[in-house]
Amino acid sequence: MLIVPCPNCGPRNAADLRYVGESRPRPDPNSASAKEWRAYLYERANPAGLLRETWYCRSGCRRYFTLERDTVTNEFTNPPTPVAKLGKRP
C-alpha cells in the first residue's frame, strides 16, 4: 500500500486518506465562460509524470493538502522525499 507523506501526521497509508485528485485552480465564478468553467470541472492534464494533486487526511489530521507525485513511479517529490520511498531507487 502506498505511503502518503501527510505534512501533519507524517507518512500514512493511502487508505487513511481520501484522494481528491488533480489540483486545479477555480475560475472566477462571476466571469468564467462556460468553456473555462467546464474545463475546470472536467478537463484533466492526467500526465504520465509529475502531477500536483490534493489529498484529504481522513483518518488522521483531517487536513487537505497538495503534493506532487510522479504518476509512473508513485514517488512523491514535494515535500522532501518521504522516508519509506528511500528504498525505491538505488
Add this chain to the structure above:
Amino acid sequence: MVREHRYHARPMKRRPPRYSAARLVSRGARKRAWPRAWREVPLQDSYDVVVIGGGVHGLATAYYLAANHGMTNVAVLEKSYLGSGGSGRNTAILRSNYLTPEGVVFYDRSLELYRTMAIDLNMNVMFSRRGHITLAHSDASLRTMHWRAEVNKLQGVDSSVIGPAEIKKLVPALDTSSHPRYPILGALYHPPGGIIRHDAVVWGYARGADALGVEMHQKTEVLDIMVTGGDGPGGKGPGGRVTGVRTNRGDVSVPVVVNCTAGWATLISDMAGVGLPISTRPLQAAVTEPVKVFLPVVVVSGTLHVYVSQTARGELVFGASVDPYNTYDIRGSLDFAEGTAGHLLELMPGISRMRLLRQWAGLCDMTPDYSPVMGFTPVEGFLCDVGWGTYGFKAGPVSGEQMAEAIATQRTPELIAPFSLSRFERDALVGEKGAAAVGH
C-alpha cells in the same frame, strides 16, 4: 471543411486457410503446420488511416474499415504485442443492461456483433451466453435495478428483476439467507450477458483484418503526431490537420489517425494537442485456481464492488472497481486482493478454501460521466475512441464498426453521437453517471 482524400484498397495477396474441425483433422493427419494468423510486414511510409492501439477497439476499427468500407490501406500500430493492454486484462464480461437508452442500444449492438463473431471471423471466441445477475443489497439499489430493467425492456433488451428464491435457484453458491450485513434483496437478471475468451477476440479481429489486407505492426510505438495549422504550440491543437505520425520505426505520412488506446489516451491526444476529460486509474483483477464448475452465471454486486464469473476451466475470475488514485503503475495491490476476496466471501461463504492464483491490473481512462469519448475532435483527421473506463471490452466490436463508419463517411454515426468530446463543454453529460461506478 472536408478534405478530399483518395482511399485505395490494397490487393489481397493470399487467402488464409479457414479454421474448421475437418481442417484440424486433415492438417493433423498430414502433419501440416498452420500458417501465421497475421503477417509480419515492413512498415510503409504512408497509409490512408493509422490506428493507434492494437487492442479490440483498434483492431475492430481496422477490420470494419476493410470489411464494411473497403478501406484496406490501414495500419494498426501497437507499442507492445496485440491485446497487451485492457483487451487482455479485463474480466471478459459482456452485457448490454445499461441504464440509459443510448447506452443500452449501443451495447446491445456490440452484444449482437459478439454473438455472431465466431462465424463472422472464423475463430471460436467462446462466447458463453450464460446470463448475468447484478445483486441488490438495499432498497436503493433494488430501485436502480428496476430502473435499468425497465429501460432495457423498452429497448428490447432482455432484463428483469428477480427475487432471492429465484437467485438461489440460479446460483446455489450465493448466501441468500437474511444475511446480517449485505442481504440479497433481489437482482437484475440479464440472460443475454456472459463471458468470452478475450484474447481470441483480439486474435480473431487481427486475423480477419490481416486477411483483408490491413497491416498490424507490433512493437511499434507512436512517439508523436504531426499536426499543422492548429492554434496550439507547434501548429497542433484545435483548427489543425493531421499529416502523419512519428514512430520508433520511422515516420509515416497519413491524413487520418485514430486514437484507440486505453491507459495512454491522454498522452496520445496530447500529441495532437487535444485535451481530454480523462483520469487514468488502474483496474485490478484476479483469478483463482480451478475447481469443479459451480457458478453458472456472471454475478455482480455494485454495493460490494465485485464481479465474478467461473471459466469453463473452473477458475473464478473476479474484479473490483478502479483504484482510489490516479497512476500509470499497474503492479496491483494487496488491498484489492483482500477486499475483493472478503466481499466474495460475504456473497459465497463456501469458497474460503479456493486459492487466489494470480492478480494483475490494467489501466482505465475514466471520464466524468462513465461514458466514452468517441468520434471527431477539433483537430481534423484526429479521431478518438477513448475514455472507456472499465467497460471498453464490451464495446469493442460496436466501437470499431461505428468508428470505421465515421472515418469512411466523414459523418458521426447516430449511435455514437451522444459520446462526442464536445458534450463536456456543452455540459450534456451522459446519464450513466452515478449508475455505473461498478457497472460490470
Add this chain to the structure above:
Amino acid sequence: MLTSTRTECGSVAELPAFESPVSRSFVSSEGASTEPRRSGAALTLHDVSATTKIIVRAGPETAAHHQLHASFGTSRTEEGVLVVGQRPDEWIILGPADPSRALVDRLDRSGHVSVIDHTHSRALFRLTGAEAASVLEKLCSLDWNDHMTPDGAAVSASVAKVTCDIVRDDLDGTRSYLISCDRSYGQYLFDAILDARHEFGVGPAGGPVG
C-alpha cells in the same frame, strides 16, 4: 433561553444514569474516570464511555492554543485530566467531569476558540496489558512500537475500519490505550476489540473467555 445548546460546564448531578453505547459495558456511571477498575488479568478492556470529553479548538493566534500546551500527537496530564493534542489546533480533554470542566474554565476564551462537550458523541474504551499493542496490531495499521508510539502519543487512525482517536496512556508502567470512536460505532468496536483479544485467552474485563 436562546444561547448555546450546552451548559458546557454545568452540573448534571441529578440526571438519570448515562447510557453507555455498549450494552455489555462494565463501567457506566456519569462522570466516571478514565481509570479502570483494577483487574488481575494481563489484558483488560473497559468501557469508559461516560468519561467527560471536551473538545477545544483554537488556532495558533489564540491564547488558549498556548495554554493547552500539548502539541499535535502528544498528551499530558494536568490534575488527573488528560489533555490530548488530537489534531492540529484541536484538543480533547478527558477526565472526571469536575476537574475537566475546571480545566476548560481556566482557558482564555478570547479569539476564535470553540469548546464543545463531546461526552455524548464518543464511545471510549481502555485497553490495558502487556499484549495491548498486539491486540491493536490486529485491528489497526499503525506502528505501535515504542519508538513510533511512545507513552503519551496521540493519534487518529482506522481501527477495524472505524476512525478512532487513540492515546497511549500507560498505567503504572503497563501499556494502556484509550480508544474513542463515534458513539454509534461503540458496540461494533467494542465487540471487534473483544474478538481481537480472544487469542490471548482473556474475556471481557479480563475474565476468562466467555
Add this chain to the structure above:
Amino acid sequence: MTRLPPQPGEVIDRSRPVDFTWNGRAMSGFAGDTIASALTAGGVRVVSRSMKYRRPRGYMSNDYWDPNGLVQVGDDPNVRSAHRLIEPDMAVEAQNVWPSLEHDLRAVTGLASRFLTAGFYYKTFMRPMWLWPTYEKVLSTFSPGGRIDLDTPHRYHDKRYTHPDVVVAGGGPAGMAAALAVAETGAMVLLVEHGHRLGGHLLWGDDHDRTLAAELAAAVEAAGVEVLVDSTVTGRYEDNWTAIVQRNHPVAVERLIKARAKVLIAAPGLIERPYVFDGNDKPGVMLSGAVRRFVNMHAVRPGSTAVVFTANSDGDAAAADLERAGVEVTVVDARRGEGIVRALGGSTSVKGVELADGRMLDCDLLVTAAGWTAPTSLLNMSGDRPVYDDAAARFFPSVPIGNVLATGGLAGDGNPDELIEHARATGRLAAARARAVSHRLQAATARAQPVEGEAPGWPPDIRPALPRDPHPALFRSTTHGVVDFSEDVSSKDMVGAAAEGYDSVELLKRYTTATMGPSQGKLETVNTVAVLAEARGQTIAEVGTTVWRPPYAPVTMGALGGRLFEPVRVSSVHPWHEANGATFMLAGQWIRPDHYGDPAGEVRNTRQNVGIMDVTPLGKLDLRGPDVPKLLSHLYTNKWMKLAVGSVRYGIMCAEDGVILDDGVTGRLGEQHYMMTTTSSGAATVWEWAENWLQTEHPDWRVHVTPVTSGYTSINVAGPKSRSLMRRLAGDVDLDPDAFRYMQVRTATVAGIPDCFMWRIGFTGELSFELHVPAGHGLAVWEGLLEAGEDLGIRPFGVEAQRIMRLEKGHFIVGQDTDGLTKAPAVGLRHLIKLDKDDFAGKPELAWALEDTSAPVLVAIQPTHHGRVVPDEAAQIVRPGTDEIIGRITSSRMSPSLHRSVCLGQVLPEVSDPGTELTVVMLDGRRITARVMEHHAHFDPDGMRVRG
C-alpha cells in the same frame, strides 16, 4: 513397502503412526510424513491425471510446486500433497478423475492429441452456433481442479499488521544467516519459511549440511528472531507492504500478516527445473531434489532401478543417496556430453530410457538434474527485470532495489562459507538501511519519539558479488516433451503456436496457456522461454521472460478475506427497537427500524394522534464562529447572512457542476453557534465538503465544524397531538404557536434532560418537533415520550411510514428523486437559487441551468383512473403509443391518508405542465395513464397542518 530403514536426516516420527485414506483405501504413514511421502511409501505411483490428455502422473518435483501432486483433502481442493503433512483420518482423494484414477475414460483424448494441438478449440466448434453451449459443457468436464463444498462453514481467519525492520523471505541457510545478522544489530526481524522447518535444501543434504542447518536454526532461536514456519511471503507491494500468510496459527485457520518491512530480504533459494524430452511426464520421472527429499527426509525409496541424468552436483548427490538406499543407479552425465532422448515404457510407469548414444537402459526411476530456475517473483513485484546469464543458464536480478535485497541462490553460487557470508552482509546492509528509514520515519511523525542528530545516510551496497557457477544450458533434448505439466502443453505445441504468429512470450503464454496453471511458471517459465527462443532462432536473453505476478504462492480466499471488518452504526434507542418488534433496514452503515409491523397504521396514527421516530442518523454538524453565515451562504444556494438567532432555514447544496449534493435545515442556536443537518447518507460528504472550502478557498473564514451526529439522539415527534405531548415534557419552553413558530429552534430540558434542542420543521407534513437529546440520555427521553403520550395514542413509526408521509407531502429525497445529473432548478425550488450572491458552490452552472429548458423536472404525479394502482418506483414514462422514454417515476406509494396512489417523477419539461396526461409503463408491461399535479404536495398542499 518402500520405506527405508531409519535415515540420519529423517523428519518422520516412527513412534507415531498416522492412518489416513487414499481414494477411500486405508493408508498409513508416520507423523512428519507429507501426503506424498506417505503415499509413495505405500507404493502409490500414480497420483493424478493430466488435464487435457488424462495421462497418468506421479510425483515429479515432490515439493510445494509439484504440478502432479494436487489432491483433494476433505473439502479442501488443490492441496499440495508434497507439502501438506498427513493427519489422522485425513481423507485424501485424486482430483478430476472419471470414473477413477486408474481408469479415466476421457483418456481417449490422448489418442487424438495430434489434432488437439494448443489452441485447437479456437479453430473449431464454431458451427452450428446452437451447439456451442453443449461443447462448452463437455470442455468444462476437463476442468483440472478439485471440488469445493458450498456448505463449508466460515472458519475463523485472522489478520495482523506489523512493522519489522526487516522481513526475510526464506528460511534456508541464506535466510537464516541474513536474519541472524539483522538480529545481531538489535533490529527487529521476521523470518518466514514456506516449509515446515528451517533449513531449506540443507534438510535433504548430507550430514554436514544438516549440522549446519541445526547450528543456524539454534542461533536464530537464541537471537530472538521471530520465526514463522509453514508461512509464506506471498507478495511485495507498494512501499514494501509485504503479505505473509501464516498457516500454522494456533487459533485461526490462517492469518494474513501485513508487514510494512523497512527492508525485505528475498532468499527463496532455487527451484529445480524439469528437462523437456519425450515421455518426461511418465510416473517415475523425477527431479533430483524430489528423490533426495524422499530418501533423506522421509526414508522413502522412490524406485529400485534408477537412471540419473545429471549436469550438476545435486544430481550427483541424488545418485549417491539412491545408491545408499539400495537402488541400482546408472549415471548419465551431461557434463561428459551424455544425454537422454526419451523415456520408455507404459503409461503408468517409466520402464526405461533411450540415451543420446542410442543405448537403451531399463529403469523404473528416471532422475534429472538439469539446472535451476531462480524464483525472482518478489523482485519482479519490486520492479526488477531479471536478465538471463548464458554461462550459469539461469536468470539473475538486474536492477538494484534499495529496500529489497536478494541473497542465496537468487544472488549467485559459491561454497557454503561464501553464501553464508553474502547472506550475513545482506543482513547487515538491510539492518543499516532499516535504521536509516527508521530515523526518517521518526523524524517525520508527530507522535513518535524524537530522534537525535542528522539522518544517517543511505548505506551503500558494498557486498562482494557471489560467483556464478557455470552450468550446461539444458532445456530440451532432441525430442519434444511436456513443458507445462499442469496445463498439458508440450514443446511441440509451442513451436506450432510460434509459427502461427504467437511468437512473443506473452502471446505464446496466452495462446497455449503455458505457465498459467497452479504452479504459475515456477517450473516451466524458463523452459517456455527456451523453447520459444529455439523456435525463433533467438537467444533466451533476446526473448526475455514473462512478468511474475503476485502472489508468490496461491493464497486461500479465506486468508485474504476471511476476516473482513464491516462496521455498523446504531442509535442509543436501538435496544428499545430490538425489544419492541422493529423490522430493521440497512441505510449505509446504519441499522434503522423500517417499521414496527404496520407502516400504513403508523402513518394514520401520526396523522391522527402523535408518532415518534428515531431520526438519529440525520447528519448533524455543529458550526461555530463569526463567519458561519459566510460558509452557509457558500454551501447552500439560498441566503443565510440574516438568519436570526432561534430560526431555522431549509437549503439545498449543489456541487460545482450544479448537481444537487444534499439538502437539510440549519438553525441558529446562538450568536455564533449554528447546527446544520444533512441527509443521513450525506453527513460525511457534507462535512468534508465544508472543510474543503474552509481549508482551501477560504482559510480566512473563522468557522469550526464539528460532527455531532451521534452525540444527539434525534427524535421526530409528529402529529396533531405533538404539542400536547411536548407540553408535558418540555415545560420550560413556551410552546404556544405564536411563541415557538414553524421553522424556529429552542433549547430545552426535556423529560428532565437538559441541553436538548428542538426545532419545528415538518418533513412528514404534520405539526412536529424534532428533538435532539444528548445521546447518553436518548433512550430515557424516548421511553419518557412513550410513557407520557400513552393516553394521546402515541406510537413509534419507522422509515417506511416517514417515506410515505413525505411523499404525500411531495418532499423529494436527494439520490432517489434526484440523480447524478439533477441540478437544483429541476426540483421546483428555483426561488432558492440566489444568483445575486457574490459566490456559492456551483453558481455558474446554476445560472445556466436556470435558463435551460431541456432538463427533466420533478413533478407530482397521480395515476388517473387507477387510484388503487401503485406504479413501481422506476416505472418509465413514455410518449403515448411509443417506447420513447420521456420520464420516470422516482417515488411511489399508496397513500393511507388519501386512499390512492401518489408519486413523484422526473419528466421532460414539455410534459411537465399541471394536468398533462402521462403514459406510465408498469413492470408487467401494462400502460396506465397518470396526470401531472399542480403542487408537489398531494396532501395538505397549503401546509396548514405543519404550521398548526
